[in-house]
Amino acid sequence: MSVLDGISRSLPLMLEGLKITLSLAALAVVFALAVGLVVAWMRMSRFAALRWLAQGYLALIRGTPLVAQLFVIYYGLVTVVDISSFWSAVIGLTVHTGAYMAEIFRSGVQSVPKGQTESARSVGMSRTQALRIVVAPQAFRSILPSLGNQFIIAVKDTAVASFITVPDLFMQAQKLAAATYEPLTYYLISAVYYLAVVMLLTALLRRLERRHTRYAI
Amino acid sequence: MPHPDTAPQDTAPQDVPPLVRMRDIRKSFGAHTVLDGVDLDIGTGEVVVLIGASGAGKSTLLRCVNGLERIDSGEIVIDGRELRYDEKSLNLMRRRVGMVFQHFNLWPHKSVLDNVTTAPVKVAGRDPRQVRDVALELLDQVGLKRFADRYPMSLSGGQQQRVAIARALAMRPKVMLFDEPTSALDPELVGEVLAVMRDLADSGMTMVAVTHEMRFARSVADRVVLMADGKIAEQGPPTAVLDNPRSERGRAFLRQVESV
Numbered sequence: 001m002s003v004l005d006g007i008s009r010s011l012p013l014m015l016e017g018l019k020i021t022l023s024l025a026a027l028a029v030v031f032a033l034a035v036g037l038v039v040a041w042m043r044m045s046r047f048a049a050l051r052w053l054a055q056g057y058l059a060l061i062r063g064t065p066l067v068a069q070l071f072v073i074y075y076g077l078v079t080v081v082d083i084s085s086f087w088s089a090v091i092g093l094t095v096h097t098g099a100y101m102a103e104i105f106r107s108g109v110q111s112v113p114k115g116q117t118e119s120a121r122s123v124g125m126s127r128t129q130a131l132r133i134v135v136a137p138q139a140f141r142s143i144l145p146s147l148g149n150q151f152i153i154a155v156k157d158t159a160v161a162s163f164i165t166v167p168d169l170f171m172q173a174q175k176l177a178a179a180t181y182e183p184l185t186y187y188l189i190s191a192v193y194y195l196a197v198v199m200l201l202t203a204l205l206r207r208l209e210r211r212h213t214r215y216a217i
Numbered sequence: 218m219p220h221p222d223t224a225p226q227d228t229a230p231q232d233v234p235p236l237v238r239m240r241d242i243r244k245s246f247g248a249h250t251v252l253d254g255v256d257l258d259i260g261t262g263e264v265v266v267l268i269g270a271s272g273a274g275k276s277t278l279l280r281c282v283n284g285l286e287r288i289d290s291g292e293i294v295i296d297g298r299e300l301r302y303d304e305k306s307l308n309l310m311r312r313r314v315g316m317v318f319q320h321f322n323l324w325p326h327k328s329v330l331d332n333v334t335t336a337p338v339k340v341a342g343r344d345p346r347q348v349r350d351v352a353l354e355l356l357d358q359v360g361l362k363r364f365a366d367r368y369p370m371s372l373s374g375g376q377q378q379r380v381a382i383a384r385a386l387a388m389r390p391k392v393m394l395f396d397e398p399t400s401a402l403d404p405e406l407v408g409e410v411l412a413v414m415r416d417l418a419d420s421g422m423t424m425v426a427v428t429h430e431m432r433f434a435r436s437v438a439d440r441v442v443l444m445a446d447g448k449i450a451e452q453g454p455p456t457a458v459l460d461n462p463r464s465e466r467g468r469a470f471l472r473q474v475e476s477v
Contacts, residue, residue, distance in 0.1 A: 119322035123336035125314040137326045
């Protein structure tokens, strides 16, 4: 059987999987942005307790494999609350990606020269106003590339969800591979889907970046 | 003729309290003492120029006035209110104290006009349309009205610094602080910034400037304060301090400046 045959025959199943993969990625990225903001803020807080909490979280997440984190959340949460594998995966991916987002946000804030905050404070802006009006917009521009990179990684990381029975793109490929004894065909096909999504995302991010570098002459 | 060590009588009569009053200001960075007991009064409408070798404490003293640096001990009173370091008091005080930085520190993501209007609207809560008119007027005063829609990075250093002055003035401060406003500029751009400062002084603004521009000090300052090792070594009218320094510190500093 040719690969082209395989593509057309697997299309309905793969599209089902793609839908789940994209939902996973979108939810995880949106929630991770929020988690990242909060953790970055804690990490730069004046209060030592908040800084330690954030640092502990970062060390734990960055120091352990994503698969392990997912398994712990999946098997751990199930004992406490009734939660689907899909939402376990969303939580796991959020917790994981959020740590990296936090570090990106922190690097962004620290990339803005201290003089910017000083001039903001010197006209009477509060700490929060200086951050919101002066520092954050500049930080956002400088972190756009790394943020985009993290989006792309998050899309591909969703494949791990198949390990906890989420019927995502990769799970579909696994099923088809097992049923047809043609693993190479279907794993390659799934790779094409991932590649297409990432290329589309890359193009979108590039446009966003171009629009937001106006003032940097 | 008043004694040069006292506050000048012509601009700050004894019965009017000074606009800025500093008493026994001490400040260290770690083991390094930067300000070692400074007393300084700034009268309303007075133009005071701080000079001295680098590391003498001029910039730190200036930054202490608007709380960018926190003093270890001493007392600062601005416009009748003692400087305190809680957020609310600091933010209120800073509305009345404008500051111009060596490296301009304009906000690169905002247009020239927005650099000037942001604080009056967002901090002072003034009417945006009214603020816009005032901002354009201020930009006109510093000769940059036609650049209102440009972004800071497309301007020369001298132009950026003039925008920074307009930005500080937009808050209608009672006193303006200048921290080496021309030190980062190419020589041919220094004049335009000094001209704006001169106009400002002529308009009666109270000003404290750290600068190495001796010509400016001579022609615009009411009083020159010479600092050395975190102390005031000498102060008085420009001619007295710059032509006949009485302190050894003063003579040494001026020899160095003049030999350039």
